[in-house]
Amino acid sequence: MKADWVLRVDGLGKRYGRGCSACIQNTGPEQGTNSCSNCGSIVACANVSFDLLPGETLGIVGESGSGKSTALRCLFMDEESTWGNAYLAGFHNGERDIFSAKLPERREIRAAQMGLAYQNPAMGLNLLITAGGNIAERLLNVRVRSVAEIRERASYLLTRTEVPRDRMDDIPAHFSGGMQQRVQLAKVMANSPSVLLLDELTTGLDVSVQAGVLDLVRELQEQLGIAMVVVSHDLGVIRLLAGRTMVMKDGRVVESGLTDQVLEDPHHPYSQLLVASMT
Amino acid sequence: MGYTAMQGGLSSIKAAEHLVKARVFGREGRPLDPGEIGEKMSLGVDRVMSEGGLYDPAAASVALVQAEGDLHEASFIVRAYRSTLPRIAYSIPTDTGEMRVLRRITPAFQFAPGGQLLGSTRDYTQRLLDWTLADGGILEEETQEQPSEELDRPQFSRIADILRAEGLLPIPEENPADPDDITRTPIVFPASRSAKLQTLARAETGSITAFAYSSMRGYGTFAHGTIAELRVGAIPMRISHPYTGQPVIVGEVQVTEAEEFTISPHRSLSSEQIEQFALGYGLVFGQNERKAISMAMLDRQLAEGGGAMASQEEFVLMHIDGVEATGFVEHLKLPHYVEFQSILQGMRRRRDRDAAANESKEASLV
Amino acid sequence: MSSVQELVAENVSPGHGAYNFGFLDETTKREVRRALLKAVALPGHQIPFGSREMPVARGWGTGGIQVTLSILGPDDTVKVIDQGADEGVNAWNIRRLITDTSGVPTTTDSREASIIQTRHRIPEVPLREGEVLVFQVPMPEPLRMVEPSERKTRAMHAQADYSRAWVHLYEDVVRRGEISHATGYPVMVAGRYLLSPSPIPRWDIPKLNMSEGIYLFGAGREKRVYAIPPHTEVVPIDFEDHPFYVESFAGRKCQKCGSEDVYMNEVILDDGRHAFTCSDSGFCDSRTEGAGE
Numbered sequence: 001m002k003a004d005w006v007l008r009v010d011g012l013g014k015r016y017g018r019g020c021s022a023c024i025q026n027t028g029p030e031q032g033t034n035s036c037s038n039c040g041s042i043v044a045c046a047n048v049s050f051d052l053l054p055g056e057t058l059g060i061v062g063e064s065g066s067g068k069s070t071a072l073r074c075l076f077m078d079e080e081s082t083w084g085n086a087y088l089a090g091f092h093n094g095e096r097d098i099f100s101a102k103l104p105e106r107r108e109i110r111a112a113q114m115g116l117a118y119q120n121p122a123m124g125l126n127l128l129i130t131a132g133g134n135i136a137e138r139l140l141n142v143r144v145r146s147v148a149e150i151r152e153r154a155s156y157l158l159t160r161t162e163v164p165r166d167r168m169d170d171i172p173a174h175f176s177g178g179m180q181q182r183v184q185l186a187k188v189m190a191n192s193p194s195v196l197l198l199d200e201l202t203t204g205l206d207v208s209v210q211a212g213v214l215d216l217v218r219e220l221q222e223q224l225g226i227a228m229v230v231v232s233h234d235l236g237v238i239r240l241l242a243g244r245t246m247v248m249k250d251g252r253v254v255e256s257g258l259t260d261q262v263l264e265d266p267h268h269p270y271s272q273l274l275v276a277s278m279t
Numbered sequence: 280m281g282y283t284a285m286q287g288g289l290s291s292i293k294a295a296e297h298l299v300k301a302r303v304f305g306r307e308g309r310p311l312d313p314g315e316i317g318e319k320m321s322l323g324v325d326r327v328m329s330e331g332g333l334y335d336p337a338a339a340s341v342a343l344v345q346a347e348g349d350l351h352e353a354s355f356i357v358r359a360y361r362s363t364l365p366r367i368a369y370s371i372p373t374d375t376g377e378m379r380v381l382r383r384i385t386p387a388f389q390f391a392p393g394g395q396l397l398g399s400t401r402d403y404t405q406r407l408l409d410w411t412l413a414d415g416g417i418l419e420e421e422t423q424e425q426p427s428e429e430l431d432r433p434q435f436s437r438i439a440d441i442l443r444a445e446g447l448l449p450i451p452e453e454n455p456a457d458p459d460d461i462t463r464t465p466i467v468f469p470a471s472r473s474a475k476l477q478t479l480a481r482a483e484t485g486s487i488t489a490f491a492y493s494s495m496r497g498y499g500t501f502a503h504g505t506i507a508e509l510r511v512g513a514i515p516m517r518i519s520h521p522y523t524g525q526p527v528i529v530g531e532v533q534v535t536e537a538e539e540f541t542i543s544p545h546r547s548l549s550s551e552q553i554e555q556f557a558l559g560y561g562l563v564f565g566q567n568e569r570k571a572i573s574m575a576m577l578d579r580q581l582a583e584g585g586g587a588m589a590s591q592e593e594f595v596l597m598h599i600d601g602v603e604a605t606g607f608v609e610h611l612k613l614p615h616y617v618e619f620q621s622i623l624q625g626m627r628r629r630r631d632r633d634a635a636a637n638e639s640k641e642a643s644l645v
Numbered sequence: 646m647s648s649v650q651e652l653v654a655e656n657v658s659p660g661h662g663a664y665n666f667g668f669l670d671e672t673t674k675r676e677v678r679r680a681l682l683k684a685v686a687l688p689g690h691q692i693p694f695g696s697r698e699m700p701v702a703r704g705w706g707t708g709g710i711q712v713t714l715s716i717l718g719p720d721d722t723v724k725v726i727d728q729g730a731d732e733g734v735n736a737w738n739i740r741r742l743i744t745d746t747s748g749v750p751t752t753t754d755s756r757e758a759s760i761i762q763t764r765h766r767i768p769e770v771p772l773r774e775g776e777v778l779v780f781q782v783p784m785p786e787p788l789r790m791v792e793p794s795e796r797k798t799r800a801m802h803a804q805a806d807y808s809r810a811w812v813h814l815y816e817d818v819v820r821r822g823e824i825s826h827a828t829g830y831p832v833m834v835a836g837r838y839l840l841s842p843s844p845i846p847r848w849d850i851p852k853l854n855m856s857e858g859i860y861l862f863g864a865g866r867e868k869r870v871y872a873i874p875p876h877t878e879v880v881p882i883d884f885e886d887h888p889f890y891v892e893s894f895a896g897r898k899c900q901k902c903g904s905e906d907v908y909m910n911e912v913i914l915d916d917g918r919h920a921f922t923c924s925d926s927g928f929c930d931s932r933t934e935g936a937g938e
Contacts, residue, residue: 103803103804104804104805104806107804107806111808126812129812129816130816130819132815132819133812133815133816133819136811136812136815137808137809137811137812140808140811140812140815141808145884145885146884146885146886147815147818147884147886147887148886150815169819388910388911388912388913389728389730389910389912389922390910390912390913390914391912391913392913392914392915392917393915397734402702402705402734402735403734403735403737403738404738405700405701405738405741405742406700406701406702407700436913436917441913495784496784496789496793497786497789497790497792497793498793554821587793
């Protein structure tokens, strides 16, 4: 049976440290901490589960230390998760856990199926090769073998992300933070992944630049219909981009639902606090 | 024996000195003849002159004897000797094209005017331990006719000049300014080229070879430059005569000169310039080819910049002086017990503190 | 069980005048051959081996020498070339090490050789079945140009992740309008491993593909061997719109034998003129002799 979701995440969690049997019960929003009082391990996140439907954008909001970025990095397999499974419709029809994939398969998943844009563009880009070269890498990974075709697609993507075409052959080390983020966006979209993960994309950018990048993401959402998971500590960003939202605190999901509902009528005391602080 | 306050510092030193000297004089009570060292260990002497920063084969030979063959120690002795010498004049720049060539190879072409003159080199010999040397050795008769030593007129065209004629290498700009003198003014960064080259010229051979090597193994900007030319020979030293002001030759020094050509990988895209080679230059006292080649390579790596170790100007230039490096590393042998006592105290304090904290934690869990 | 004296007598140390056939002891040769067998079984994959110090300097052919000496037998005929020439001084030094310790005959004609050891050229005449070409390799790792860390390049090979090599080529095209790689052009072997063929000119790259003979590569300082067995597909990596090209000697002729279809040396004569001759001197000689008949 074909999955109707693009991505399914089931019980994802990550622990740092030697761990013990009490870690889960000793941590979380009730305890008000990520740190296990028994063994000192940090439970960065646990029991994170969701389905992502085609064309949908899921927002994950929470303060620093809530575990939202860790969850994203584990999903993208930048880090080894401790608990949980994840499935992609495009990987063995969603029947195989992507965390069980061997290294070459993982590479394939990260190259073709998923993309992750980092808060710090230096992590998602090679600042010492040209902007076009950064995009080329993704296309070369899926075996595009014509320089003309690569340049055409890179040029198109950079135009869409509003990077001036004459900067295509410049190295991003000399770009502003905002422009670096645009190049990163162009790069992660280059081979049309089925799922895009955006980790605090606009944090650290000037407020005026933020607006531009957010508008861009919205346009891309509307025009390309890529499914996205957007992580941010900023409710405004979440409200703008996400149809559904999960609120995280101390490594756990405390609330989830339609963004409008979560914002209008938050149930969990922490969500209420977050929403209140917005007004 | 109970504790006694430290005493007898001077007599200890003298006793140590005597032990050293006894070794220098050996069982027969006679040190090695510096003349013989200068003749039969000339490559060691050359290295000591190069790292000592003083062209004086006699002094370097004595230093080697005095240092029992320790090249760093001998270079140190020569450097210290150098500080005692008054500075009489500065030489007029010499065109190394005037070199009285003993050896000249060009890896860039199979043949270039003058040809490949191997000279005295071990490059193509097999390093098989020659035990016969322990029994007086066997010297075969030379059957081949050797060319005469007197190859004084330059018949060898410089490869660099040949490429310049074709526009493949830029013609260097005239620079009338005096070079920096790092022995008078400490180097500042960013360093001038003259300061860089001087530092490299008196650097410890092993350290610059290691950096040059690293740049060939991926920790640098070019995978493989080409050594265009390597020459070993004698060049004349000239000064302005103190009365007439005319240039006069006051002697000659033997040097090794190496030139490397590289292509810059970071050619700017917007540049309208047509590609050219860039030149790395190495020049050292005596015959020390690995040092001259490494120097030429580092001249390019440092000019090119970038993230690799060999391109980090401060990192390279501050750590390649053998006298400074060995001095500071070995200074750790000096007493450091005041410092160590302080460190010990701090560690004991923290250990006691943490042990007490653990105890009370355990007590509270019970 | 031999006595200590018998063991010592069996393994005479060179200081006392005698060397084993082919200089290396038999254990070393067996080690090297085992590594070579693995290499042949995994075309293009680099196999580490316990590289020995040789009486020739590291970087001057110790890998090639260890391979040659390990496969050498009394029935072999050996040719040694450097940049294509038998007369090169380093070729002479290596040749005499081989002959002094084995007594095998040598030749300058690649058609007569069973083993050819080469520095940075493939002879013009294609290899015959059973002929072995041993390459001296300075840098065995084709990814070194993009990644200095050995740990990382091994992982890249293991995962067939050559994306950074491809990006490197793309950047090259952007900067210079073409792939400017000169010698040692990276090739894909049997569709699986990226390989550095040693600094041979582009001219020689097509000879690697579907050869009748065996190509063995020895890197002594870096302590690797690798191989291209006969009839293996070997393809230079390039772009559809920037295909691989070879050096051009159009309009040039060898001064000595008149050949036009060979890789040539440019020499500068004493009067300043530039002239061209065959790089493969053995080939040049055979053409000259042939013409003389």
